[in-house]
Amino acid sequence: MELNFQRNLSALDRGIRVVISLVLFGLAAMGFFKGWIATAASIWGLFNLLEAAIGY
Known part of the structure; x- marks a missing residue:
C-alpha cells in the first residue's frame, strides 16, 4: 500500500515539474x-x- 502511494506521489511530482517547465x-x-x-x-x-x- 505504501509503495503504491509513493509511486503515485512520484508520478504527481513529475507531472507538476512538466507543467512548471511548460509554463x-x-x-x-x-x-x-x-x-x-x-x-x-x-x-x-x-x-x-x-x-x-x-x-x-
Whole structure:
C-alpha cells in the first residue's frame, strides 16, 4: 500500500515539474520575461523538465 502511494506521489511530482517547465518556457517565449530573466526562466524550465525525465 505504501509503495503504491509513493509511486503515485512520484508520478504527481513529475507531472507538476512538466507543467512548471511548460509554463516557464511559454512565458519566456511569449516575451513576458525580458533579458536575463527570460534566460533564467528557460534554464530553470529545462532543468525541471530534465529532472522530470530522469525521475529525480
